[in-house]
Amino acid sequence: MTDSFYVNWTTQLRKGLLELAILNTLDGVSLYGYDIVRRLGEVDGLVITEGTVYPILSRLKNERYVDTYIEESPEGPARKYYRLTRSGRNELERMNEHWLRLHDAIGTLRKERAR
Amino acid sequence: MIDLTPSARQRFDDYFWRLRHSLRRASPTEADDVEQSVREHIEVALAGVPAPVGGEQLAEVLDRLGAPDGWVPADDRSAMQRMVQQVTDRLRVGPEEWRLAYVTFGLFLLALLLMPVGIGFFLMIASFLVSRAYLDFMETKEEAPGARRWLIYPPIGFFLVIATAFFIVGPAGPVLAWGIGDDGFLRLLEESRLRAPYYHEQFVAGAAVAALGTWWLLASLLGMVFLPAVRYIFKPLLTRVRRTHFLGLTIIGALSLALGFVLLRPWISQLW
Numbered sequence: 508m509t510d511s512f513y514v515n516w517t518t519q520l521r522k523g524l525l526e527l528a529i530l531n532t533l534d535g536v537s538l539y540g541y542d543i544v545r546r547l548g549e550v551d552g553l554v555i556t557e558g559t560v561y562p563i564l565s566r567l568k569n570e571r572y573v574d575t576y577i578e579e580s581p582e583g584p585a586r587k588y589y590r591l592t593r594s595g596r597n598e599l600e601r602m603n604e605h606w607l608r609l610h611d612a613i614g615t616l617r618k619e620r621a622r
Numbered sequence: 623m624i625d626l627t628p629s630a631r632q633r634f635d636d637y638f639w640r641l642r643h644s645l646r647r648a649s650p651t652e653a654d655d656v657e658q659s660v661r662e663h664i665e666v667a668l669a670g671v672p673a674p675v676g677g678e679q680l681a682e683v684l685d686r687l688g689a690p691d692g693w694v695p696a697d698d699r700s701a702m703q704r705m706v707q708q709v710t711d712r713l714r715v716g717p718e719e720w721r722l723a724y725v726t727f728g729l730f731l732l733a734l735l736l737m738p739v740g741i742g743f744f745l746m747i748a749s750f751l752v753s754r755a756y757l758d759f760m761e762t763k764e765e766a767p768g769a770r771r772w773l774i775y776p777p778i779g780f781f782l783v784i785a786t787a788f789f790i791v792g793p794a795g796p797v798l799a800w801g802i803g804d805d806g807f808l809r810l811l812e813e814s815r816l817r818a819p820y821y822h823e824q825f826v827a828g829a830a831v832a833a834l835g836t837w838w839l840l841a842s843l844l845g846m847v848f849l850p851a852v853r854y855i856f857k858p859l860l861t862r863v864r865r866t867h868f869l870g871l872t873i874i875g876a877l878s879l880a881l882g883f884v885l886l887r888p889w890i891s892q893l894w
């Protein structure tokens with residue numbers, strides 16, 4: 508496996524998982540864009556370019572998985588907060604279940620190889 | 623609004639040009655939303671930095687955001703599908719300013735269709751009020767309507783045509799409508815003892831011009847006294863109108879009144 512193949516694969520994987528990561532970040536809390544980016548950035552290897560998050564947030568909003576509201580901030584400009592909608596929570600549950608199944612499947616394959 | 627040095631401003635504008643370019647195939651709603659979010663991100667990231675923010679500090683934030691070119695996946699939908707999606711997006715979850723614009727235009731079209739039934743009149747008033755609310759909303763945001771003016775201005779234009787017609791004709795209109803009828807000026811003339819070797823049409827024309835001239839004099843006076851109200855009602859057409867503009871109407875009114883008197887002179891002279 509060459510470096511470029513690995514880099515390409517991890518990039519694709521990150522892109523694919525970013526929606527799930529964003530929805531999980533918003534589970535139970537309302538956060539503004541910068542805060543979401545910051546929290547995702549704390550997870551090693553998840554976000555390379557911060558801007559990638561915004562088109563995904565916009566798409567999630569269009570799909571009605573998240574909605575937004577504006578709140579004044581004493582520290583600067585008014586901020587747009589994102590929060591999960593009911594359908595967003597349902598979708599997140601389904602996605603998390605699917606992710607766990609994938610994770611378990613890979614784990615099973617690895618265990619079989621180890622035996 | 624971030625206070626930037628000229629070089630940082632240039633960099634900022636370039637970045638947003640690239641951002642808009644990279645989002646050109648996304649729906650306008652999504653593009654507006656992303657652009658607004660990225661602006662907010664930059665403002666929050668630079669909130670603690672003393673103004674004016676320099677190019678290097680801005681560059682740090684922009685570098686972390688990354689090049690916008692790779693943000694949006696290629697859109698392989700047909701042009702028609704994208705257009706339908708754009709319209710439904712804007713009506714469904716678009717930013718408030720776009721939704722208001724579409725609601726305004728929708729109400730306007732419905733009002734035109736239902737005008738013969740009568741309810742269209744009320745819908746027209748509603749579409750006018752929503753469009754004015756939109757203009758005020760954009761004003762508070764210090765934003766120009768941009769392309770949305772094509773959706774917002776039709777009901778305002780419709781209202782302004784009616785309001786302008788009323789302002790020009792005013793109460794002189796009903797007077798003229800009555801005056802040029804069979805029981806109007808000519809009947810009045812016949813019942814009076816005034817006689818003159820001229821065409822009766824001259825009497826009608828003189829009375830009409832004098833009536834209009836009188837109204838224009840009065841209207842110009844009202845316009846000068848209630849200037850803010852005129853600006854508000856005729857917004858955005860007459861937002862810059864001044865009292866001197868009404869002086870023009872005063873002169874036209876005075877000239878019309880004088881012309882009316884000239885035309886009516888053969889009859890007026892008999893009064894003395």
